[in-house]
């Protein structure tokens with residue numbers, strides 16, 4: 001029995017675009033299916049030429065089509081969508097709305113967690129990357145927004161080399177395993193850093209945030225620029241319903257700056273959910289996180305020890321949470337993610353106050 005067109009289409013509905021997370025049939029990417037006895041030839045139209053995800057399509061087509069009864073061989077060709085097709089796809093992904101809306105495009109159910117600090121170098125990006133990995137490990141659909149226009153180290157820490165795909169002005173975040181990542185850093189070379197400063201800043205950020213297509217997410221973790229400057233304030237205003245986590249190192253001086261970041265978060269209407277102390281241990285001591293939490297009257301979510309493995313794995317593009325799932329630091333990071341997750345369900349933070357602090 002030769003395979004039918006319907007069977008091939010049905011099999012193709014199980015081939016998922018890794019970034020857009022929808023079947024190629026639904027995305028109108030199947031350009032052609034030719035069946036000649038046991039030979040099947042398929043053409044898929046990609047959003048960009050030289051798309052780095054070709055191998056994934058190839059694997060999925062082999063898995064789903066080549067295994068159909070009656071199929072002897074499958075060949076897969078790629079084509080590129082025309083501008084009209086891209087516009088149609090973009091409209092479809094936006095739910096039929098062809099005009100772009102202002103502000104960040106997120107589902108109502110998506111939780112936005114802003115990781116903030118009073119100053120640079122306290123481990124904000126490291127925590128963002130690892131908390132994202134932790135949420136993803138807890139089974140949540142997780143996105144990371146690297147919004148630190150001064151730093152943008154997150155793509156490197158997560159080992160993401162591919163650039164975002166742009167479909168008719170819609171920016172599609174690259175994926176790493178189940179994580180979606182968008183970084184302002186991806187656009188710094190093309191546009192120059194100018195638009196991310198000064199009077200253009202707010203509009204540039206607004207435009208950027210509305211152009212990114214996140215799809216369905218449970219949580220979006222944002223690496224905020226350090227301190228209380230223009231960028232941090234603009235972003236604070238553009239992220240709806242954001243909840244802020246303030247990172248501090250244990251020293252008293254670090255705490256004072258962190259207080260300012262905390263108050264800034266409050267001013268921009270973010271709900272402060274807690275403090276994470278980072279780099280605790282012999283060198284910097286500990287207790288700064290606890291004092292800051294007291295001062296801001298929010299819970300201490302946890303304390304991460306100074307742990308060289310955090311830096312080593314980040315340098316290699318692998319968050320510690322994934323690289324060493326059994327390390328004590330990973331356990332503390334997972335515990336923090338869980339605590340944050342529970343504050344949502346409890347609609348409050350009271351329970352967190354009882355948690356003991358490691359280190």
Ligand SMILES: Nc1ncnc2c1ncn2[C@@H]1O[C@H](COP(=O)(O)OP(=O)(O)OP(=O)(O)O)[C@@H](O)[C@H]1O
Nearest residue numbers: 120121122123124125126151279305306307308311
């Ligand atoms: N708990 C930790 N133990 C050991 N090293 C750490 C820890 N946290 C962060 N680091 C290292 O400290 C350095 C600064 O961390 P990171 O880049 O995450 O900080 P940041 O606050 O994002 O800094 P920036 O302001 O430059 O963006 C990095 O080399 C990182 O690997």
Ligand SMILES: [Mg+2]
Nearest residue numbers: 125148151153
């Ligand atoms: Mg950083």
